[in-house]
Amino acid sequence: MKLLARTTAFLLIATAGASAQNVELRFSTWLPPKHGVHEALQNWAASIKEKSGGTISVTLYPAEQLGRANDHYDMARDGIADLSFLNVGYQAGRFPLAEAVHLPFTVANGVGGSKAFDSWYRPHAETEMSDVKFCLGFVHEPGTLHAKKEIRSPAEISGMKIRSAHATMANFVTTLGGTNVRVSAPESRSALESGVADAVTFPWESAKIFGLDNVVSYSMEAPLYVAGFAWVMNHGTYDAMTDEQKAVMDEHCSTQWSGEIGSTWSVHEKAGHEALKTKAGHTVYELTAEETAAWREAAAPLRQQWINGAGIDDAQGVFESFEAALEAEGAKVE
Known part of the structure; x- marks a missing residue:
């Protein structure tokens, strides 16, 4: 015992x-x-x-x-x-x-x-x-720009109200003359429905999950951000x-x-991207080479702004090391 x-x-x-x-x-x-x-x-x-x-x-x-x-x-x-x-x-x-x-x-x-x-x-x-x-x-x-109208030129952002995915895209919007709408992803649909926002920057599947495809009709085909x-x-x-x-x-x-x-x-x-491309009443439009070049030229100053605001020595070199990492993984936009 x-x-x-x-x-x-x-x-x-x-x-x-x-x-x-x-x-x-x-x-x-x-x-x-x-x-x-x-x-x-x-x-x-x-x-x-x-x-x-x-x-x-x-x-x-x-x-x-x-x-x-x-x-x-x-x-x-x-x-x-x-x-x-x-x-x-x-x-x-x-x-x-x-x-x-x-x-x-x-x-x-x-x-x-x-x-x-x-x-x-x-x-x-x-x-x-x-x-x-x-x-x-x-x-x-x-992700890309999803809007209530087709937007082909960065000049068209002027006067628009856009929910931006993050601070960098918000800065891009305001640089182009638009107004940044500060709401989180879960709040984006209500912002569009109420007219607080005219467009959003969003990934493809997320646009569907949050129901944004029911309130916007156009999506730009571009690796915007x-x-x-x-x-x-x-x-x-x-x-x-x-x-x-x-x-x-x-x-x-x-x-x-x-x-x-x-x-x-x-x-x-990718499945969300295909779903939006085939959705009735929704248009996924491609930019011409000239239109793409205009967007990239408009975005170019943001890189120098990041370098100036990074708060570290050799920010230029640090960013180049990030680009090198992207290139090594086959993930750099050419």
Whole structure:
């Protein structure tokens, strides 16, 4: 009986010790549950659970359940969420180096663009996002201008009200004489319906998910811009993990996984692109070579503005290193 009691006690202690190491991570995102990027997030979470022997699980809190889209960096910093999904341009000027990815006509595709952005920005994140553990960065397939009318020339932006994807596109709009409408992605449809906005810059699948295709009829066929995103983690959450669990998280906070996220999301964005092209009453129009050249010329001054405002030595060289990373991944707009 004494042997049985001792064995039982030992098992209870061991079980308690094992359960104490179990970690449930709250992952907050402002995107709706049906968004394509969540498939990538679920794959990522499943891999973490498997590699950690079931000791790390990830629970998704989508659609701003834990806080507003603009607050997601602070939510991870303050522990409101263990991990959060950050649009690096939602708070203008807070992450100036990361915003290099937002310059128009720079990133050609989502997969190579994600890997290039992650590998290039990762060392800079150590200082620019020091309040959190930078997990990974990625981009979507190039987004474009969706509007209530066909817009072929940058001169036509003058006088228009446009919801911009991030601060760089907002700057572009105002430089062209338009008015920037400051609303997050979930608020964009109501802005269009109410007349607060005449057009939006948006990725393709996201335009459908948020119902924008029901209030705009024209989409420009051009790699106008991408948005940069990061998954960031609360330092305390990471520090409380065992060494083995930290190793699992480090494996999943990597450039390799950045490419996986970009690849999965890319499939959904391309499907959204095709859906808009074939939707009755919706026109996806191509620009001529001359029209494209005019847009790129209009966007060119933004690069020098980024260099002047980056706040680091040799910003020109830093941007060129980003372009080199894009070229190496086959993701540079030529």
